[in-house]
Amino acid sequence: MINVYCLKCDKKYDRSFVTKLKDSVNKHLTKKHKFFCVTDKPEEKWDIPIVRKFPDVWNKMHFFNYVGNSLYFDLDIEIHDNIDFLAKDFTDFTVIDSRKWKDNKEDLKFKITNNTFVNTSIMRWTYAQDIYQKFANNYDTFIRLYKGIDRFIYNEDIAYKYFDTDKIVSWKDKNYTKKVITLYNGRYKN
Amino acid sequence: MADIKIDSEFNYRAKKVIQRFPNRALDLLHCFSPSQEKSKRWLINNLKKHIGHNKILEIAILGSWYGYTAYLLKDMLSDKLITEIRCYDVDDTAKKIGRMMFKDKTFIFQTQDISTMNFQEYKYNTIINTSCEHMSDDVIHNWLFTAKSKTTCVLQSTNKPARDHCNTVESMKEFKDKFVEHFEEFSYSEKDFGDYSRFLLIGNKK
Numbered sequence: 001m002i003n004v005y006c007l008k009c010d011k012k013y014d015r016s017f018v019t020k021l022k023d024s025v026n027k028h029l030t031k032k033h034k035f036f037c038v039t040d041k042p043e044e045k046w047d048i049p050i051v052r053k054f055p056d057v058w059n060k061m062h063f064f065n066y067v068g069n070s071l072y073f074d075l076d077i078e079i080h081d082n083i084d085f086l087a088k089d090f091t092d093f094t095v096i097d098s099r100k101w102k103d104n105k106e107d108l109k110f111k112i113t114n115n116t117f118v119n120t121s122i123m124r125w126t127y128a129q130d131i132y133q134k135f136a137n138n139y140d141t142f143i144r145l146y147k148g149i150d151r152f153i154y155n156e157d158i159a160y161k162y163f164d165t166d167k168i169v170s171w172k173d174k175n176y177t178k179k180v181i182t183l184y185n186g187r188y189k190n
Numbered sequence: 191m192a193d194i195k196i197d198s199e200f201n202y203r204a205k206k207v208i209q210r211f212p213n214r215a216l217d218l219l220h221c222f223s224p225s226q227e228k229s230k231r232w233l234i235n236n237l238k239k240h241i242g243h244n245k246i247l248e249i250a251i252l253g254s255w256y257g258y259t260a261y262l263l264k265d266m267l268s269d270k271l272i273t274e275i276r277c278y279d280v281d282d283t284a285k286k287i288g289r290m291m292f293k294d295k296t297f298i299f300q301t302q303d304i305s306t307m308n309f310q311e312y313k314y315n316t317i318i319n320t321s322c323e324h325m326s327d328d329v330i331h332n333w334l335f336t337a338k339s340k341t342t343c344v345l346q347s348t349n350k351p352a353r354d355h356c357n358t359v360e361s362m363k364e365f366k367d368k369f370v371e372h373f374e375e376f377s378y379s380e381k382d383f384g385d386y387s388r389f390l391l392i393g394n395k396k
Contacts, residue, residue, distance in 0.1 A: 055353055111212035137303075140324050141281040144354035145217055155213045 002033040002087055005063055005072045009040045009050060017075040022046070024079035031087045033071075038062070054139055060120060060149050064132035074121040076184040083180060085165055086124060093131065094124040095153065096183070097162035101173040114146055116154035121183045122168065131158055203291050210290070211283060218287065221256045229388050230259050232381050233320065233346055234266045240377060240392045241270075241316070241342060249275045250314040252304050252333065253321030257288035260297045263318075276314070278302040305329045309336040322347035323355040327368060334372040334395065341395045345369060350386035365389040372396060 004025050008018050022035050038048045038059075054061060063072055069090040096119040104110055106117070135142055135152065146152045153160060167180035171187060204222075208215045220226070241247070247270050251259050254277030263275060277288055277299045288299040305328075309317065317337060322330055322345050330345070337343055347359050359365040362380045366389075370376060373393025381388050 057353075108212065112208070112215040114213050114216075138280050138282075140354055140356070141284070144352075145213065 002029070002031055002069045002071060002090075003066065004029070004033050004035045005038060005066070005070060006036075006075055007038050007050075007059055007063075007072075008075060009056060009059055013075045015043070021073055021075060021077070021079075025073070025083075028079050028081060028083045029087065030082065030084055033087075053136075055143060057148050058135075058139075058143065060123075061132055061135050063123070064125070064128040067127055067129065070123075070125050072120075072123040074183070074185075076187060077121055078178075078182045078184070079180070080178055080182070081167075081180045085167065085180075086122065086163070090124060090126040092125075092161040093128050093159065094161045094163055095120050096122055096168055098170070101170040114151050114155050116151045118150045118154040118160065119183070119185070120150050120153065121185060122163070122181070124163070134158070200291075207287050207290050211287060214283065214287060218256060221258055225383060226258060227262070229346070229381070229383070230262050230320065231266065232379075232388075233259075233318070233344065233390055234262055236377070236379055236390055236392055237316075237318075237342070237344055238267065244270075244315075244342075246271045246273060247316050248273045248314050249316045249318065250309075250312065251275060251277050252317065252319040253324060254279045254288070254299070255281075255284055255321075257292050257297060257299065259318060259320055260288075261292060261294075264294060264296065272296055274298060276300060278304055278307075280304075304333060307333070307336070309333060309341070310338060312338075314338075314341060316342045316344070318344040320344075320346040322365075323350070323352075323358050326357055330369065331372075334369060337372075337395045339395055343372070343393055343395055345391045346388060348386055348388045350383075350388075359389060362387075362389045366391055369393075 006018060006021055018037050025035055035046050036048050037046055038050050040050050042049050050059065051062065071086060097117060098119040099117045104115065142152050168183065169176055169179045170183045170185060204218060207218055249263065249272060254260065257277050260275040260277055264272060275297050277297060279285060279301065280303045282301040285299040285301045334343060347365050349358050349360055351358060362378060366378050369391060372395060374396045376391060376393030379390045
């Protein structure tokens, strides 16, 4: 059984984004799964009320407390075709490699500005409580140093793997054409 | 370029730190920024008045970051005998950077979460916390509650909003009212930094 999670807090995305994601996952993930939405406004039976402990931009950290075969999706993605390839191997904590659609390279400026090639719009894990614990033990420092979870994971020696696929694309990619999953990072504003 | 003075030793050590911890470069500059210096010199000037003729100081700094407060204490309290300045921070990298920046044997950097410490077990006569806006009231009360009687306790906070400030206060009165119960004698002061204020409370533990 795979647990599929998303996060809906505040007003950035309305409820239709959750419904659309849920329908897409049900349609395109043929492996047995359950869908959950962690939210500050529970309405449906698949909703889980959020326990806020850190500033909002860090809400995704709480997912690492969930154990078992897990997939996480941001709400600003579109799924166009079968995504069983995401659910093959849950051994390692896995994220998206954003190098192919970023112009900058890992030079000194990249390092000192705590930039990142990790994209957590989609994540896969079975056990990642060590990541949560590392963050929670010193969250004051990490909140000061990093603008968000992608930078924290990239710069703090967290063990991760990238999804080995070309089926995930960003709408910001120069050669963007819709593939299996499209990420719309930065398209929707607060 | 005659108007600026660059301390080459500081630069040399900062460069070493940035080479080893490039993701801390901006944070290092922030730690040693003019506003940080102004805030800490103001604190130490007030501390000087408070401790008066007390000659021997054994100091703990809670949330010490990269050790700038320790450096300024040693510099500005040169007429005192400082036996130790113990720099506690929950961030292990802060300890490593502090050790790289300062070779002074009086400074002892230690990775420590202060929330569960019992200060009865330590012999500090001065405990400084310039990071109250980063800590919950419970953590601060635990420190003040367990500090030995007569210990000089120094608290600094601010009303400045920032993403890592989880416990700002609106006014000097709010700050004082929260913690004054722990002190038999105390002084307090407020300093305007333009967009925000910093608040300082110094007291002797009951």
